[in-house]
Amino acid sequence: MSSKEEYDGLSAEEREQVDAAALKKEAQEQAALPYKWKQTLVDVDVSIQVPKGTRGKDLVVEIKKKSLKVGLKGQTPIIEGKLFKEVKLDDSTWTLDDQKEINIHLEKVKGSEWWKCVVEGHPEIDTSKITPENSKLSDLDGETRGMVEKMMFDQRQKAAGKPTSDDLKKEDALRRFQEQHPEMDFR
Incomplete structure (x- = not known):
């Protein structure tokens, strides 16, 4: 769709078709990424599969306020680039689970907005379609x-x-x- 006006002018059935096609394209783009990610309003979690037997010393993981670099030493990084938004360094961490998966937890500086992507230039998601899970007051800071x-x-x-x-x-x-x-x- 080239504009909101065109979209608004479609019938309900046509909108459903456009939304389904966009959702399918988005899912394909996200599946093609070398990582999986999910988010809440306050954080982003990224998981990356690495060869079984990988050890922490084999990895390069650099979490900076505005950028992220993850990969195996001596190889092209799996992820490298400017983050969509800033993260809190003190609250962002990474772990290597079962010597086969890197899990990165990024705490958002602005904990009240959805990210369209993890790294700028990577395929984006339509944040207007996100339906947040219900949260309890006790979950909030x-x-x-x-x-x-x-x-x-x-x-x-x-x-x-x-x-x-x-x-x-x-x-x-x-x-x-x-x-x-x-x-x-x-x-």
């Missing part, structure tokens, strides 16, 4: 959890016609100011 809980509280308050957390803070600040300045008339 403290800051994110607090933000989500506040949003949920505000949503319940609005639905009940009650003040939001921001409204309550403003009312409290005004009340404290009034108490500190009884000489002022606030009527």
Whole structure:
């Protein structure tokens, strides 16, 4: 499809055909990669098959904030290039499992967006088609959890016609100011 307007002008059946063809093409491109990958909003996990018996000392694995290089020493890298987005170095790791698979865990710097690809220039996925799995509040880090809980509280308050957390803070600040300045008339 060359434009959103053209896509929007298609019938439901035509859209379904276009989506199916795009999904098939995307699956073929992803299957052709020398690695498999999956993601959540906060991380990306990459797995690469290597010859059985491979040892850690046989590998070159360089995880940098904006790039990734993985391969066997003395050979052309299996993956090498600029990452789609930045990663947190301290929280990104790699392991060699059963001497046959490299597993790389990349922690996203911006944990609220989907990546179209792992390395720029590699085939991209359509992130608008991602349906995230349900997560529990307990799965979230403290800051994110607090933000989500506040949003949920505000949503319940609005639905009940009650003040939001921001409204309550403003009312409290005004009340404290009034108490500190009884000489002022606030009527």
